[in-house]
Amino acid sequence: MSNVTPAVYAITIELDGQQYHFQCRDNQTVLSAAEAAGVPVPSSCCAGVCTTCAARIQEGEVHQPDAMGVKEDLRQEGFALLCVSFPRSDLAATAGQEDALYEAQFGQYQS
Numbered sequence: 001m002s003n004v005t006p007a008v009y010a011i012t013i014e015l016d017g018q019q020y021h022f023q024c025r026d027n028q029t030v031l032s033a034a035e036a037a038g039v040p041v042p043s044s045c046c047a048g049v050c051t052t053c054a055a056r057i058q059e060g061e062v063h064q065p066d067a068m069g070v071k072e073d074l075r076q077e078g079f080a081l082l083c084v085s086f087p088r089s090d091l092a093a094t095a096g097q098e099d100a101l102y103e104a105q106f107g108q109y110q111s
């Protein structure tokens, strides 16, 4: 009998000046692990569209194939939507980055 055990990663989220530590499986979104751990990460659509759950990854890697709300070049800069982000390593990230993401995506179009 062999079960494939999902990898479990250590997540550190900074939100409003506080640090939260919790664990997240590789088949679980960072947002659902945060909610299970009682971390008040803002979220709304939970489908990678609205960007309420935007975060900036400081360390580590996420897999976010459904993050429609973030352009590829901004993903390269570390922006991630936690509701559709699966960890691929231990992570350190800052949550509550909706405004920063909006500015990065659309700021150049405003005069």
Ligand code: FES
Binding pocket: 042, 043, 044, 045, 046, 047, 048, 049, 050, 051, 052, 053, 054, 069, 081, 082, 083, 084
């Ligand atoms: S909650 Fe809407 S993009 Fe994550």
